[in-house]
Structures are given as C-alpha cells and as structure tokens.
Amino acid sequence: MTPISLPHEAISASAGSGKTFQLAHRYIRLLAAGVEPDHVAALTFSRKAAGEIFDSIVDYLCEATDHPDAARITSDRIGVAPLQPEEFLLILKKLVRELHRLHIGTLDSFTVGVLRSFPFELGIPPAITLMESGGAEASLVQERVLASIYRRGAQIPDAPDALLEAFAQASFGHSEKRIEDNLSSLISAYHTYYRLLPDSRSWGSAGAIWPGGNQWLTMDEEASNAADRLVTLLREQGAAEKVLRRFADFATTARDYTARSAWADPLKYLFPRLLEAADDLKSGSACIMTDKARTVLDGEAAAAVLTLVARVIRIHLLRAMQRTGGAYQLLDRYNTEYEHVVRTAGTLTFEDAQFLLSSANRSSGGARLSRQSGQEGRLYIDYRLDARLDHWLLDEFQDTSDLQWDVLANLVEEILQDDSGQRSFFFVGDVKQAIYGWRGGNPQLFGMLLDKYGDVIETKRLAKSQRSCPAIVSMVNDVFSQLPLDRLPVEAIAQWQRFWEPHESGQRPAGKTGVAMLMEPPCDGGEYKPGPEDRYRIVAGLLNDIRPLDRGLSAAVLVRSNRDGRSVVDYLRSACPGLPVVHEGRAAIVDNPVVSVMLSVVKYAAHPGDMYAWRHVQMSPLV
Incomplete structure (x- = not known):
C-alpha cells in the first residue's frame, strides 16, 4: 500500500449529509495508507455514537471485500489508487486483530484512561x-x-x-x-x-x-x-x-x-x-x-x-x-x-477528570498532555498509554466544551504545528446542531480553531441532506437564508452566515407530495402573547384536519423537553378524541409512583449508600 498525504481537515456537515460517512472513510483512508490502527484516535460524545462509527468502518470494509466494483467505489471515496478486495480484506483483518488496542470511543473514556495513567502527577489515588x-x-x-x-x-x-x-x-x-x-x-x-x-x-x-x-x-x-x-x-x-x-x-x-x-x-x-x-x-x-x-x-x-x-x-x-x-x-x-x-x-465525576487534565488545575501546575518527552509541565502520554496517537478524528465537534478542549488542545496544536506530514487532525461537526450548551458545549470553538489554524486546515462543507425531503429543505432555506436585520444583532447574523449555506435535498420526490409550514398563533396586534396551549391548539387542529389514521399514516410531534411532551400528550388526548396518543419521551414511565418506588429499591440494592433512594423507600407502603 502506497502512503498518501493526509491534510488536516475540517468538515462542516449539515444534518443528514453524512458526518459519520466522512469520518469512517477518513479512518479507512488512514488504514489504507499503512497507519497502524492503534495510532488513530476517533472520539465522539456517546458510546452509541462511538459504536456507530466502529460499525460503519467495519461495514464499509466488508462491502469493499465483497466485489471488485465495491472495492473500486471505496477506493474512490478515500482518494487512493484502486485497491482490490483482497487488499481491503487485509486491512479488515488487521483492524480486527487490533480490536483490544483501538482508540474508538468517547472523549470521557479517553480522559479517564489518561487520568488513570497519571495518578501521582495529578495528586489522586491510583484507584479512582x-x-x-x-x-x-x-x-x-x-x-x-x-x-x-x-x-x-x-x-x-x-x-x-x-x-x-x-x-x-x-x-x-x-x-x-x-x-x-x-x-x-x-x-x-x-x-x-x-x-x-x-x-x-x-x-x-x-x-x-x-x-x-x-x-x-x-x-x-x-x-x-x-x-x-x-x-x-x-x-x-x-x-x-x-x-x-x-x-x-x-x-x-x-x-x-x-x-x-x-x-x-x-x-x-x-x-x-x-x-x-x-x-x-x-x-x-x-x-x-x-x-x-x-x-x-x-x-x-x-x-x-x-x-x-x-x-x-x-x-x-x-x-x-x-x-x-x-x-x-x-x-x-x-x-x-x-x-x-x-x-x-478518589471519587470523581467526568467533569472532575477533565479538570484534572486542564491547564486550570493548580495542583498539577497546569500540566498539559503531550507527545513530546522530557518537556517541563507536560504529561508524556506515549509511554503511559503504550500508544502513539498520530492521527485524531473528532466527531460532533460543535458540542465540545471548553474544558474538554483544554484537555486535548496541546495535543492537537502539536499536530497542527508538525510539518512532517506524518500526523493529521480531522474534525467534523455542524454549529447549527449544537445541542449541549446546557452542559458547557461551545460551538464557537469550531470557528476559533479555523481562525487560528485556517492556513493549515482544509475546510469542506456538506449541505446535501439525505434525510430530509425537498419540502422541508426548502422551508429551512427560506427561514434561515435571510435572518431579520431589525430583530437580531449584526454580530450574531455574521457568525451564523459564516457557516450557513443553502441546503439541498438528496431525496427525490418520486411522485410524492408534501408540504412544510412555519405557523404561529395570532398575536392580536401585539397586545396578546401566545402561550403553549395556543400552539397545542394549532397542532390539534392540524391532526383533526389531516386524520392520519384514516389515511394509514402515523404522525410525530417533536418538542423541546419531556415536560413539554407530557403537556402536549395531555392536550391532544382531550382535543383529538379517538386518536391514540402516546408519549415516547425519555423516562416517562417513572411518572408512575409504583415504578418510581421500585426504581429506588433497585438503586438502593445496587448502592446501599444512596440515602435518597432509601428515604424514598421508607416513605412508601413497602416499609
């Protein structure tokens, strides 16, 4: 396999445009270039997402081993001269043999792994x-x-x-x-x-x-x-x-x-x-x-x-x-x-773990992670992790918090300042999909990194959605292409426009019809501010007009929170008689007091120190 030049790359990918596809093929491209699997770190925010990344890598490799045409398509996707199915099979075998050494996981799991490698330097017990x-x-x-x-x-x-x-x-x-x-x-x-x-x-x-x-x-x-x-x-x-x-x-x-x-x-x-x-x-x-x-x-x-x-x-x-x-x-x-x-x-939250590896940790003198040995104020990770992480792939970068970035920043900057061509940095995300601001996610990091290292990072935008139909994409473009200058700060609009571009649907209508609308209750000349029930009334009216069950259709109502979901369900059950409405929000079942008590029993059995669970059990008829 011929080594290939891999530039540092940032991809701004809209919803449904193939972020996981891009990251998985970047990973395969590294393997095809002869990079050892344990020299690559592919990190994301949840174990589910990490599993999807791994599954995608394996699936694409399996497809490429199946037929010469599939091998040619995969070769084109990763930008290399055509490889044969046998060559992709060798890559797949090597990946499977190195499963125990792979670094495909979450940012939290990587942080904890490093933390356990440097307990004394960070002033914590060996067992945490x-x-x-x-x-x-x-x-x-x-x-x-x-x-x-x-x-x-x-x-x-x-x-x-x-x-x-x-x-x-x-x-x-x-x-x-x-x-x-x-x-x-x-x-x-x-x-x-x-x-x-x-x-x-x-x-x-x-x-x-x-x-x-x-x-x-x-x-x-x-x-x-x-x-x-x-x-x-x-x-x-x-x-x-x-x-x-x-x-x-x-x-x-x-x-x-x-x-x-x-x-x-x-x-x-x-x-x-x-x-x-x-x-x-x-x-x-x-x-x-x-x-x-x-x-x-x-x-x-x-x-x-x-x-x-x-x-x-x-x-x-x-x-x-x-x-x-x-x-x-x-x-x-x-x-x-x-x-x-x-x-x-030695009892830590994941946030504690991140803080211990940040420059703000006064106990360690703000020691930073590094791949350069013998540097003062640096924690040399190669020996402790028994790995050389030369290539970094970060998923959903828009949800990275300042604390998480502080952990990785020095490692990434060492790569971006390395002109040997043997190391690379890749990150993908979409600032428009930032959903973890409540836990510290900072979507501005995406632009800040490009501002600082834009001269060495290639950028690509993906705006063709394979998930949304043309009607929805058209509405999104109408709403977000022209933000109101008289209602939003100029700086906010400029920041939005930096990453915005009109979307395109990858789906073909194939004779199907559809409609997308943005509806708001009337405001009565500005004197009356609509409340939640006014919006619920619009939803109920649409469902009664459309009659989805009579047409053999199902209907979904998306809301911002579980609390909103329960309120919508209660309203629709009253306003739409004969229409079965269920709430699929997370943990809705715990609204049942019996279930809530039984959960406390299980929690106390697993953690006898959980006094909240025990007090709850004591107040129930079970005791």
Missing part, C-alpha cells in the same frame, strides 16, 4: 471511582463537602457565617426560602465556570465585563424629578387617561425601584417596550404602543423616560455584579474543600 454529574452519589459528595466546610469552620471564628454571607450576596435580590436547595443549585450551576476562571478580578468587575465602559452605569440623573416631569408633560400633551395611568404607574415604580424590589406589573408591561425603543429615546423622539394606542415621546418626555429606564437597568447591572462577586466567594470556599475531599476519596 467515577460518578455521574448531578447524580445521587455526586449530590452526597456535595453534601459531604459542605458539611466539611462547617466542621472546619467551627474551629475558625465566623467561618460558617462567612459562607452564609457569601451565599446571601450571591443570591442578593432574590427571596430564598430553601437555602440548602438554592445553595446546592448555585454550586452545581457555576462550579465549572469557577474552575475555568478562578481569578476573582473577572467576577463581578465592571472593568472586566465592559473594558470600554457601560453607558447605563454612567447615566445617573435624578429619577424623582424625571418621574414628576414625565407625568406633567404627558398630561400637557393631552394623553388619554388610560395611557397616562400606564406611564404614571411606571414612573412611580421605576423611581422607587431598589435592588430588592419585585418586578411589578407596571414594569412588566411598559419596560420591554421602552427598552426596545431605547435608541429612539436617545435620539429624542420615540413612538410607544400601549393599549392599542400610540404615544409619541419627544424632547423632555423622551429624556425623562430614558432616565427612568436607565435607573432600572443600572440597579439590575449593579445587583448582578454584586451577586457574581458573592458567587465567586462562595465557589472559592467550596472548591478548596471539594478538591481536598475528591482527591482524598
């Missing part, structure tokens, strides 16, 4: 136990950390009070009835951010957030005079009584607004409208729609309203900065104890 982030065991660890803080603090005057004071500042302006739950939620939500940015100067500092200053923080005119002046001016203009009352209530509420004030009805109604017209108010003239009537604010009236709006914004910004500063103090205390407890016990 993994737990699910946000699971029962992780919650118990969190409780243990907080209890440890109080035990240690009991020996230091005012230490527990300092923790509660930090929490009070972090939740400033919010009414907290259940301190324990809110404390736990705050830690769970922001602990990762603290780890990535442990510098106190970056938390709640106006200078760090707005290096060029913030106009709303500098606008501090007398709000009391502005409130009185606005009402007087509107009365002189002959404003209708209802309109005058709207603005008077707003002016009074904004004038008296403090950091602990509730978001009262006058603000709920009028503030969004005024904020939307902020640029017009600054220019000295704005038209505000209230109660189906237009109110023109000119000159002094516009200035008075702007002063009141600025006061509310300024209070919110100052409160947010105070809360952020308090969150830092709380997280700093928590993290110090958490590091001690976790390292001592």
Whole structure:
C-alpha cells in the first residue's frame, strides 16, 4: 500500500449529509495508507455514537471485500489508487486483530484512561471511582463537602457565617426560602465556570465585563424629578387617561425601584417596550404602543423616560455584579474543600477528570498532555498509554466544551504545528446542531480553531441532506437564508452566515407530495402573547384536519423537553378524541409512583449508600 498525504481537515456537515460517512472513510483512508490502527484516535460524545462509527468502518470494509466494483467505489471515496478486495480484506483483518488496542470511543473514556495513567502527577489515588454529574452519589459528595466546610469552620471564628454571607450576596435580590436547595443549585450551576476562571478580578468587575465602559452605569440623573416631569408633560400633551395611568404607574415604580424590589406589573408591561425603543429615546423622539394606542415621546418626555429606564437597568447591572462577586466567594470556599475531599476519596465525576487534565488545575501546575518527552509541565502520554496517537478524528465537534478542549488542545496544536506530514487532525461537526450548551458545549470553538489554524486546515462543507425531503429543505432555506436585520444583532447574523449555506435535498420526490409550514398563533396586534396551549391548539387542529389514521399514516410531534411532551400528550388526548396518543419521551414511565418506588429499591440494592433512594423507600407502603 502506497502512503498518501493526509491534510488536516475540517468538515462542516449539515444534518443528514453524512458526518459519520466522512469520518469512517477518513479512518479507512488512514488504514489504507499503512497507519497502524492503534495510532488513530476517533472520539465522539456517546458510546452509541462511538459504536456507530466502529460499525460503519467495519461495514464499509466488508462491502469493499465483497466485489471488485465495491472495492473500486471505496477506493474512490478515500482518494487512493484502486485497491482490490483482497487488499481491503487485509486491512479488515488487521483492524480486527487490533480490536483490544483501538482508540474508538468517547472523549470521557479517553480522559479517564489518561487520568488513570497519571495518578501521582495529578495528586489522586491510583484507584479512582467515577460518578455521574448531578447524580445521587455526586449530590452526597456535595453534601459531604459542605458539611466539611462547617466542621472546619467551627474551629475558625465566623467561618460558617462567612459562607452564609457569601451565599446571601450571591443570591442578593432574590427571596430564598430553601437555602440548602438554592445553595446546592448555585454550586452545581457555576462550579465549572469557577474552575475555568478562578481569578476573582473577572467576577463581578465592571472593568472586566465592559473594558470600554457601560453607558447605563454612567447615566445617573435624578429619577424623582424625571418621574414628576414625565407625568406633567404627558398630561400637557393631552394623553388619554388610560395611557397616562400606564406611564404614571411606571414612573412611580421605576423611581422607587431598589435592588430588592419585585418586578411589578407596571414594569412588566411598559419596560420591554421602552427598552426596545431605547435608541429612539436617545435620539429624542420615540413612538410607544400601549393599549392599542400610540404615544409619541419627544424632547423632555423622551429624556425623562430614558432616565427612568436607565435607573432600572443600572440597579439590575449593579445587583448582578454584586451577586457574581458573592458567587465567586462562595465557589472559592467550596472548591478548596471539594478538591481536598475528591482527591482524598478518589471519587470523581467526568467533569472532575477533565479538570484534572486542564491547564486550570493548580495542583498539577497546569500540566498539559503531550507527545513530546522530557518537556517541563507536560504529561508524556506515549509511554503511559503504550500508544502513539498520530492521527485524531473528532466527531460532533460543535458540542465540545471548553474544558474538554483544554484537555486535548496541546495535543492537537502539536499536530497542527508538525510539518512532517506524518500526523493529521480531522474534525467534523455542524454549529447549527449544537445541542449541549446546557452542559458547557461551545460551538464557537469550531470557528476559533479555523481562525487560528485556517492556513493549515482544509475546510469542506456538506449541505446535501439525505434525510430530509425537498419540502422541508426548502422551508429551512427560506427561514434561515435571510435572518431579520431589525430583530437580531449584526454580530450574531455574521457568525451564523459564516457557516450557513443553502441546503439541498438528496431525496427525490418520486411522485410524492408534501408540504412544510412555519405557523404561529395570532398575536392580536401585539397586545396578546401566545402561550403553549395556543400552539397545542394549532397542532390539534392540524391532526383533526389531516386524520392520519384514516389515511394509514402515523404522525410525530417533536418538542423541546419531556415536560413539554407530557403537556402536549395531555392536550391532544382531550382535543383529538379517538386518536391514540402516546408519549415516547425519555423516562416517562417513572411518572408512575409504583415504578418510581421500585426504581429506588433497585438503586438502593445496587448502592446501599444512596440515602435518597432509601428515604424514598421508607416513605412508601413497602416499609
């Protein structure tokens, strides 16, 4: 087999355009070039996806061994001179013989494997136990950390009070009835951010957030005079009584607004409208729609309203900065104890594992993974992993988190800076399909990597969907090709357009008809904001009109969450009599109290330390 030159490559592939196809053939191309299977790392986000990648590689190789025509097609796909089925059979045999040494898996499994190879350098026990982030065991660890803080603090005057004071500042302006739950939620939500940015100067500092200053923080005119002046001016203009009352209530509420004030009805109604017209108010003239009537604010009236709006914004910004500063103090205390407890016990979440291998880990001095031996501040992985990972293939790159990327960044940068031609980097993804922002996924990494190394990374775009019919693709193009300049920030539109291109359907209608529509409930001239049930009503109306069962069809209703799914099912069962509706959302069965208790029994049997499960069982009729 003749070695081939493999460029670094980034593929932006839309839904259904063949991301797994591209990655699998990249892997086969490496094997055809004579690369040893254990020199290739192909990583993705789930075990299911990793299994699909492996199955695809094997399936394509098996096809190529079946017939000379299939071997020729596969050779064309991987960009090499035609290979014979016998040659693909040799590649397949070699792959199977090396199954135990393959690196086709998840980012988490790779991270844990490296972690177990460097326990002493990272300051953890040789034997570690993994737990699910946000699971029962992780919650118990969190409780243990907080209890440890109080035990240690009991020996230091005012230490527990300092923790509660930090929490009070972090939740400033919010009414907290259940301190324990809110404390736990705050830690769970922001602990990762603290780890990535442990510098106190970056938390709640106006200078760090707005290096060029913030106009709303500098606008501090007398709000009391502005409130009185606005009402007087509107009365002189002959404003209708209802309109005058709207603005008077707003002016009074904004004038008296403090950091602990509730978001009262006058603000709920009028503030969004005024904020939307902020640029017009600054220019000295704005038209505000209230109660189906237009109110023109000119000159002094516009200035008075702007002063009141600025006061509310300024209070919110100052409160947010105070809360952020308090969150830092709380997280700093928590993290110090958490590091001690976790390292001592060797019980880690996958996020903990990633953090230990990141540059933010102070215990290891921020040591980075490397394939260069003898370098200070580097963890040389070849010897410990008994492998030379020369070629990296990353799937679903748009969902990579900053922490995950920090683990791999040095390894990838070593490859991209290597001009020997013996190593390569390949990543595929679609920023439009980023779905893991809730767990830290950062789709901007895709573009940031191209900005930094675009001169050495070849890029390819795939926009032909083999999954969607022409009607759906056409609708997608109509909606997303022309984003509204008057409703979205210019920067957001530019970022979107960088990776957007019109889609094409790879399917042929073959005489079939179809339709795709984007529908929204009426807004009644902007005075009424449609709610969820208004949308459910549209869905029910369509199903009653189409009558899918009478036509021998099935119908699917896609929603954003399991909670939304249950709500839709309840509504459709009532609004569409005779139509069987089922909820196929994840874990819907646990809504049954009997099932929920039995699950707790199983959890407690498997993990006797799971006190949440045991308490649940104790409260049931089983005990």
